Amino acid sequence: MKERDFFKLMNTKLAHPPSDDFDRRFWANFKKEFNSASEMLSIFEQLARMALKPVAVAAVLLAVAGGSFWLSQKDRDRQSSADLQLVSTLMSQQGFLDDFEMLEELGETGVMASDEDWESVMNNRAGESRGHS
Amino acid sequence: MLKVRQGDKKAFAQIYGKLKKPIMSYIFGFVLNHGVAEDLTQEVFLKVYRVRETYEPTARFSTWLWTVAHNTVIDHLRKKQDLLADDLFHDEAEPKSPSIELIQSELSDSEAALIENARKELVQDCLSRLSPSQKDALQLRIFSDLTYEEIATTLQVSVTSVKTLLYRAKQGILKCLNKKESGDERA
Numbered sequence: 001m002k003e004r005d006f007f008k009l010m011n012t013k014l015a016h017p018p019s020d021d022f023d024r025r026f027w028a029n030f031k032k033e034f035n036s037a038s039e040m041l042s043i044f045e046q047l048a049r050m051a052l053k054p055v056a057v058a059a060v061l062l063a064v065a066g067g068s069f070w071l072s073q074k075d076r077d078r079q080s081s082a083d084l085q086l087v088s089t090l091m092s093q094q095g096f097l098d099d100f101e102m103l104e105e106l107g108e109t110g111v112m113a114s115d116e117d118w119e120s121v122m123n124n125r126a127g128e129s130r131g132h133s
Numbered sequence: 134m135l136k137v138r139q140g141d142k143k144a145f146a147q148i149y150g151k152l153k154k155p156i157m158s159y160i161f162g163f164v165l166n167h168g169v170a171e172d173l174t175q176e177v178f179l180k181v182y183r184v185r186e187t188y189e190p191t192a193r194f195s196t197w198l199w200t201v202a203h204n205t206v207i208d209h210l211r212k213k214q215d216l217l218a219d220d221l222f223h224d225e226a227e228p229k230s231p232s233i234e235l236i237q238s239e240l241s242d243s244e245a246a247l248i249e250n251a252r253k254e255l256v257q258d259c260l261s262r263l264s265p266s267q268k269d270a271l272q273l274r275i276f277s278d279l280t281y282e283e284i285a286t287t288l289q290v291s292v293t294s295v296k297t298l299l300y301r302a303k304q305g306i307l308k309c310l311n312k313k314e315s316g317d318e319r320a
Contacts (some may be wrong), residue, residue: 001250004239005301009248011275013256016153016161018171019251026149026175033179 134194138185145185149178150199155210155276156202162260162272165207173209177202196283199273203287210265231291231300233281247310261310263302266290270304 003009136144159169181201188197240248248256255290260268266288273284283291 002245004241004245005237006240006244006248006306007275009245010256010271010306013248013253014158014162014260014272014275015154015250016167016170017158018174019167021173022153022157022171026153026172026178030182031158031174034182067285074165104306 134188135190137182137194138188138190140185145182148194152195152198153178156199159199159202159272159276160206162257162268163210163265163273165257165261169209170175173205177205180205192286193283195277196279199277199279200287203273205267225261229240230296233296236296236299236303244307247307251313253312255310255313256306259306259313262309263305267298267302267305271302274299 003012134144134148136150153174157170160173160177161167164170164173177198184201188194190259208234223278263271269288270284273279275289277284279287281292281295285295288295290298
């Protein structure tokens with residue numbers, strides 16, 4: 001069917017498309033004008049990030065220091081509670097320790113005696129024991 | 134369109150792809166020079182992106198874009214002194230406007246054949262003989278998707294004026310082509 005719309009027919013006669021390299025030239029111009037502006041913006045962003053970096057590093061260091069202090073404090077608490085437990089155990093074994101101390105002292109004391117002396121000492125002891133029983 | 138306003142380059146590329154050809158055609162109708170038309174078309178799109186934040190969503194984005202195109206052409210013609218300030222929109226308004234039906238009415242077989250058979254250069258020549266305001270209204274009607282109201286907004290005239298301009302442009306083109314055809318026949 002024949003096109004009878006005046007405006008559509010005129011469009012077919014008057015349409016004038018751009019050249020093949022129009023897009024390439026346009027986007028080159030676009031990039032030249034607007035990407036330089038966004039590059040400036042990104043430089044500012046980088047500068048802002050650089051300014052923020054020491055703050056971030058300091059925050060991390062502070063967190064690490066705080067954490068290690070907390071851990072060492074916790075460790076120290078744990079250590080002192082273990083010490084307390086050991087002391088209380090030792091206190092409960094006081095009698096054994098006294099005997100042990102006495103034996104140690106005997107071991108260190110040199111007793112000059114002959115075999116006969118030892119025998120008479122031992123026999124007397126045995127006689128005492130028998131006498132008791 | 135709001136994405137373009139926020140600097141979304143992908144959204145802008147879509148609009149560019151869709152409208153570069155009609156805007157180039159519109160501008161070529163005024164300057165009749167391919168290189169100049171391309172430069173001005175590029176300038177229109179760069180300007181649109183440059184001033185994108187001034188777009189107010191009260192109007193359609195395409196109305197705003199075509200207004201930028203229209204102003205770019207007018208500025209160019211004024212700089213070249215091809216256009217006097219009074220050339221536009223002051224000689225066409227008349228109280229009685231033709232009806233939309235009359236403007237949009239289908240062409241007769243002979244009228245349609247007249248345009249179809251005419252060479253492009255001939256039609257372009259007839260277009261250039263119209264007054265600047267008739268040419269402007271006609272080209273916006275041909276190449277854009279604007280309504281009569283939006284064309285009126287772009288040209289800053291009343292809807293009545295737009296209808297008058299379009300009616301006269303249509304009659305002017307048909308008369309010109311008829312004349313040319315008769316002249317060709319005589320030759």
